[in-house]
Amino acid sequence: MSRTGVTLPSHGLWNVCNREELEIIDNAAYKILNDVGVFMDDADLLKNAEKMGFSVDYGKKVVTAIPEYIVRENVRKAPRNFLLAGRDPEWDLIFEGPGRKQFWAPECGATDRLDWDEKKKTYVRSRVGSKDTLYAAKIVDGIDDFDFNLYLFDAAEEGHLGLPSELNKMNAMLQGTTKWAGHLCTTVSDIKEHDYVAKLGAEVAGGAEELRKRPLFWTVYNYIGTLQLNRFNSWLLRAAIKHHFPIMPAVTAGAPLMGPAMAAGNTALSHAGVLFMIALQQYYDPGTAAVANNIVFTLDPFGGKGSMSAMGTLGSCAMNQLWHEFYGLPTAQYSGVGDGSFDEVAFTLNHSETLQQLMGTDMMFEQFSGGALDPRMIVVAAEIAHQGRHFMSNFDEIRPTAENLALDVIKEVGVMGEGWMTHKYNIDRLKRWGKTYSLDTRPMDTWLEEGAPSWVFDLCKEKLKELEKHEPKPLPKDTVARMNAIVKEGNEKLKVG
Amino acid sequence: MAEKDKILEKLAKAVVDRDEKAAMAAVKEAIDAKVDPVEAITKGLSAGIKQVGEQFGNGELPIPFVMLSGQVLGKASEELQKHVPKGQMPKPLATMVIGTVSGDIHNLGTSIVTAVFNAAGFRMYNLGVDQPVENFINKAEEVKADIIGASALMSNTLLQQKFLVDTLKERGLRDKYIYMVGGGAFPGEEWCNEIGADGYATDVSIALEKAKKLIEKK
Numbered sequence: 001m002s003r004t005g006v007t008l009p010s011h012g013l014w015n016v017c018n019r020e021e022l023e024i025i026d027n028a029a030y031k032i033l034n035d036v037g038v039f040m041d042d043a044d045l046l047k048n049a050e051k052m053g054f055s056v057d058y059g060k061k062v063v064t065a066i067p068e069y070i071v072r073e074n075v076r077k078a079p080r081n082f083l084l085a086g087r088d089p090e091w092d093l094i095f096e097g098p099g100r101k102q103f104w105a106p107e108c109g110a111t112d113r114l115d116w117d118e119k120k121k122t123y124v125r126s127r128v129g130s131k132d133t134l135y136a137a138k139i140v141d142g143i144d145d146f147d148f149n150l151y152l153f154d155a156a157e158e159g160h161l162g163l164p165s166e167l168n169k170m171n172a173m174l175q176g177t178t179k180w181a182g183h184l185c186t187t188v189s190d191i192k193e194h195d196y197v198a199k200l201g202a203e204v205a206g207g208a209e210e211l212r213k214r215p216l217f218w219t220v221y222n223y224i225g226t227l228q229l230n231r232f233n234s235w236l237l238r239a240a241i242k243h244h245f246p247i248m249p250a251v252t253a254g255a256p257l258m259g260p261a262m263a264a265g266n267t268a269l270s271h272a273g274v275l276f277m278i279a280l281q282q283y284y285d286p287g288t289a290a291v292a293n294n295i296v297f298t299l300d301p302f303g304g305k306g307s308m309s310a311m312g313t314l315g316s317c318a319m320n321q322l323w324h325e326f327y328g329l330p331t332a333q334y335s336g337v338g339d340g341s342f343d344e345v346a347f348t349l350n351h352s353e354t355l356q357q358l359m360g361t362d363m364m365f366e367q368f369s370g371g372a373l374d375p376r377m378i379v380v381a382a383e384i385a386h387q388g389r390h391f392m393s394n395f396d397e398i399r400p401t402a403e404n405l406a407l408d409v410i411k412e413v414g415v416m417g418e419g420w421m422t423h424k425y426n427i428d429r430l431k432r433w434g435k436t437y438s439l440d441t442r443p444m445d446t447w448l449e450e451g452a453p454s455w456v457f458d459l460c461k462e463k464l465k466e467l468e469k470h471e472p473k474p475l476p477k478d479t480v481a482r483m484n485a486i487v488k489e490g491n492e493k494l495k496v497g
Numbered sequence: 498m499a500e501k502d503k504i505l506e507k508l509a510k511a512v513v514d515r516d517e518k519a520a521m522a523a524v525k526e527a528i529d530a531k532v533d534p535v536e537a538i539t540k541g542l543s544a545g546i547k548q549v550g551e552q553f554g555n556g557e558l559p560i561p562f563v564m565l566s567g568q569v570l571g572k573a574s575e576e577l578q579k580h581v582p583k584g585q586m587p588k589p590l591a592t593m594v595i596g597t598v599s600g601d602i603h604n605l606g607t608s609i610v611t612a613v614f615n616a617a618g619f620r621m622y623n624l625g626v627d628q629p630v631e632n633f634i635n636k637a638e639e640v641k642a643d644i645i646g647a648s649a650l651m652s653n654t655l656l657q658q659k660f661l662v663d664t665l666k667e668r669g670l671r672d673k674y675i676y677m678v679g680g681g682a683f684p685g686e687e688w689c690n691e692i693g694a695d696g697y698a699t700d701v702s703i704a705l706e707k708a709k710k711l712i713e714k715k
Binding site for chain 1 (some may be wrong): 501553556558559560603654656659660685687
């Protein structure tokens with residue numbers, strides 16, 4: 001029995017487009033696929049596209065004249081009901097159609113770690129490796145408000161040494177969590193590294209066939225530039241098809257610098273890319289799960305970094321509607337702002353997650369800067385998830401049922417209202433009031449007397465110390481030994497430089 | 498104000514306003530009035546692009562405007578250079594070859610650096626994305642560059658920055674160039690020191706300051 005996810009309300013969520021407007025955007029996406037096409041830096045994938053009936057310019061590596069009916073026919077094969085498996089089935093993410101449940105996790109992939117030096121009053125920055133991936137995985141594993149576990153620290157150290165970083169990273173993730181283990185990303189060693197990761201997954205799942213039935217992770221790729229699938233992402237798609245890994249495609253055409261500067265156009269462009277990727281996957285690996293990433297990416301035109309914008313929010317909401325209403329598939333979404341000051345990160349994370357959850361996005365990624373992460377931010381994300389889940393869990397109380405309206409009790413208590421505090425109706429419902437996860441909610445005077453500790457720097461630090469004690473249920477020793485042997489072999493055979 | 502000063506001001510303003518038509522008209526005016534073309538570039542166009550660079554640095558100007566100003570500067574400068582006597586061509590602050598390393602196709606960062614460095618008086622050669630080590634070195638040799646800049650966004654392409662500097666060392670070219678690294682893969686000081694790069698930055702304003710200091714030292 002799975003314990004994950006918050007049940008989403010059947011109606012009342014935020015929509016930005018009516019059906020007619022969605023149809024126009026959907027049709028525009030097919031027009032883009034037909035007229036503009038997609039760049040793919042991989043001969044095998046280009047051949048695969050040609051076999052599907054698309055027109056391929058091998059010189060330019062561009063697939064064009066992509067007929068709508070072929071895309072639709074194949075996207076339709078993507079399953080509506082599927083699961084992404086936790087190592088412990090209690091943490092399975094069960095999808096029964098789109099917009100039914102909402103799952104939460106923090107997301108980052110930082111290459112550096114920031115630790116506050118109290119004496120020098122400054123941050124110390126250090127490069128991270130798979131030991132840090134493991135550290136963060138264990139912390140996320142111990143936070144009940146997180147339904148799954150996406151790597152927060154990259155195996156950058158291994159990458160810098162020329163070792164297969166994805167293999168080392170996934171080894172840490174699979175050992176460090178009992179939850180679904182998230183993102184398998186691009187590698188520099190063709191799909192050989194993914195073959196090793198598939199072996200790792202099979203060890204944990206109990207065989208390749210079991211891994212197929214209970215996928216412990218998925219592959220994540222995105223178009224860079226407008227509709228440009230580089231060779232790393234192309235290899236990843238081939239690996240996904242070969243090993244039946246679920247996929248989560250995204251388009252990161254960051255408007256207004258790398259994509260159209262209006263929400264409708266950028267949404268159509270993002271939608272086109274995701275449609276194409278899922279069609280290609282489903283043609284060659286029908287029935288394996290695909291989750292559309294509803295991101296409509298925007299960049300700050302003053303600095304070039306990822307940004308929170310009206311366009312990104314509106315576009316993501318429209319994408320969500322498209323995939324839910326027209327294709328019956330769940331969605332995932334990165335929120336937050338990416339690289340920036342912690343103030344900006346915490347604020348935009350909270351703001352964007354609130355909007356995102358109201359769209360009814362199925363998988364919520366609370367995203368931090370991919371550069372450097374202070375682990376205290378995990379606690380920040382946990383607080384936001386905690387509050388968000390609480391809100392969605394209580395959504396049903398606005399439905400004007402007889403019980404929720406409580407007209408008989410209102411009449412009974414009368415105009416002065418003294419009886420409300422101890423009335424059984426309210427007493428029975430006090431459990432609906434949530435408590436914060438890490439915030440200090442005591443009166444201001446108490447807070448001042450105790451030295452006015454800040455949430456991010458003081459309280460989250462204390463909470464983190466507590467969370468660092470969590471140890472996930474370990475894998476059997478012989479399984480770990482075999483996994484480590486796979487990594488050792490991979491490190492030896494795939495090392496570069 | 499003297500006629501020459503007015504023309505120089507028009508050239509600067511056209512760059513700031515991203516107005517190609519006005520820039521070319523001011524260029525024609527400068528040539529007709531026999532304004533020294535070198536002065537027209539250094540005191541007219543360059544003054545404009547300096548202002549653009551400052552506005553960008555202060556967060557007042559979006560990147561596309563910097564790029565458009567750069568384009569206007571390029572066209573006006575090209576026309577003026579036709580009238581510069583041989584051997585009197587104004588020297589750039591430095592010449593830099595920049596590109597995104599092999600396997601990485603992110604070009605936003607290098608485009609920003611190219612635009613801003615151009616604005617600051619550097620002569621920039623942007624190789625583009627997915628560039629093998631060989632291309633950086635060949636271009637640097639061809640254009641007699643002072644600086645080579647290598648960008649990597651993905652952590653798994655970062656190693657290419659090391660391969661580049663290793664190749665420079667192997668060929669005995671390391672001391673010939675200032676080598677700077679950058680990009681979203683966040684190569685910090687540790688990485689910079691480890692591979693033996695001269696400077697690093699993940700922010701264009703910091704990169705510019707570092708580049709200027711490194712050029713001064715060279």
